[in-house]
Amino acid sequence: GENVEQHPSTLSVQEGDSAVIKCTYSDSASNYFPWYKQELGKRPQLIIDIRSNVGEKKDQRIAVTLNKTAKHFSLHITETQPEDSAVYFCAASTNTGNQFYFGTGTSLTVIP
Amino acid sequence: DGGITQSPKYLFRKEGQNVTLSCEQNLNHDAMYWYRQDPGQGLRLIYYSQIVNDFQKGDIAEGYSVSREKKESFPLTVTSAQKNPTAFYLCASSRGPWVDTQYFGPGTRLTVL
Numbered sequence: 001g002e003n004v005e006q007h008p009s010t011l012s013v014q015e016g017d018s019a020v021i022k023c024t025y026s027d028s029a030s031n032y033f034p035w036y037k038q039e040l041g042k043r044p045q046l047i048i049d050i051r052s053n054v055g056e057k058k059d060q061r062i063a064v065t066l067n068k069t070a071k072h073f074s075l076h077i078t079e080t081q082p083e084d085s086a087v088y089f090c091a092a093s094t095n096t097g098n099q100f101y102f103g104t105g106t107s108l109t110v111i112p
Numbered sequence: 113d114g115g116i117t118q119s120p121k122y123l124f125r126k127e128g129q130n131v132t133l134s135c136e137q138n139l140n141h142d143a144m145y146w147y148r149q150d151p152g153q154g155l156r157l158i159y160y161s162q163i164v165n166d167f168q169k170g171d172i173a174e175g176y177s178v179s180r181e182k183k184e185s186f187p188l189t190v191t192s193a194q195k196n197p198t199a200f201y202l203c204a205s206s207r208g209p210w211v212d213t214q215y216f217g218p219g220t221r222l223t224v225l
Contacts, residue, residue, distance in 0.1 A: 001171075009152075034213065043202065043216040044155070089154060099170070100214060102154040 002027040004092050006103025013080050014111050021106045023090035024072040030092040033073045034100070035064060038087045047088075048075070080110045115139040116217035118203050123222045125190070125197065133188045133220045135203035141215075142208040144186035148172060149200040149219075158201075161186055162208070190222065198224045 003026040013019050023033075031052035036044035050057045050064045050073065057064050061080075066073040077084055087107050091100040116137045125131045135144065146158040157170030161180040175194025180186055186205075190197045200221050204214040 006154075036216075041219075043218050046213060046215070049213065099157060099160065100155075102156075104152060104154040 002030060002092055002094070002099075002101040004090060004101045004103045006090050006106060008106060009104065010107045010109075012109045012111060015080060015082060017080055019075075019077045019080055019084070019108055019110075021075045021088055021090070021108070022072060023074070023092075023103050024070075025092040025101075026071065027092070027094065028068075028071065029094045032093045033064070033066060034091050034093075035062075035075050036089045036091070038089065038105075040086075044089060077108075080108075082110050082112050084108060085110045116203060116205055116215060118201075118217040118220050120220060121218065123220055125222060125224050127224060128192045130189055130191050131222065133190070133201055133203075133222070135186045135188065135217055136184055137186075137205045137217075138184060139205060139207075139215070140183070141205035142183070143206045144180070145204040145206075145214060146170075146176070146178065146186070146188045147202045147204065149202055155202065158188065197222055 006023045034049035037047045038044040048062050048064050050066050061078050063076045087105045089105050090103040093100045119134045143162045145160040147155040149155050156172050158176050159178040161167035164183050167178050167180050177189045202219045203217040206214045
């Protein structure tokens with residue numbers, strides 16, 4: 001099955017700096033890569049996603065890049081704010097199984 | 113995500129008891145999922161259902177059971193066979209097997225006393 005690895009497990013940045021979280025996957029058939037943000041004790045919420053026919057997608061301060069050859073994708077958050085502090089999860093899935101395989105999460109802390 | 117509800121928010125169970133967690137959605141989604149979340153381990157799939165009256169085991173189905181008698185409902189029973197049930201349980205749904213975005217409920221925190 002698919003194996004998704006996520007790094008780093010914790011990340012601290014100063015307010016206004018950028019944050020980058022990286023994920024690798026093993027199944028070359030994976031074609032959908034969402035990113036979820038989870039605040040403490042709350043549900044994961046989709047913040048951005050990318051499909052395998054696209055190399056980069058941007059939504060205001062967040063962007064995701066995908067390298068299919070190397071089988072890795074990354075979340076980029078620019079001009080970080082304290083409200084960006086949360087746990088971020090990446091995931092990968094294929095059309096056939098409609099299962100998500102999640103990374104183990106990155107706890108992001110933005111220091112004011 | 114406001115269309116997916118889970119109850120109760122907190123649940124306490126004595127060892128040896130079965131408990132059932134509720135998940136309801138009014139999004140008209142065909143597919144529903146149950147995940148277990150433990151610290152440092154991300155989300156692991158317990159069961160999923162792509163259509164009414166059908167469901168499949170995920171990676172950690174042992175000690176759990178589900179039913180899908182209605183499109184809107186996908187209850188999860190944690191049985192006494194589950195050796196370490198204390199965790200945060202998340203239900204999710206998506207429009208169908210060809211559409212991948214999953215939306216999550218607020219979760220149930222189960223604690224075994």
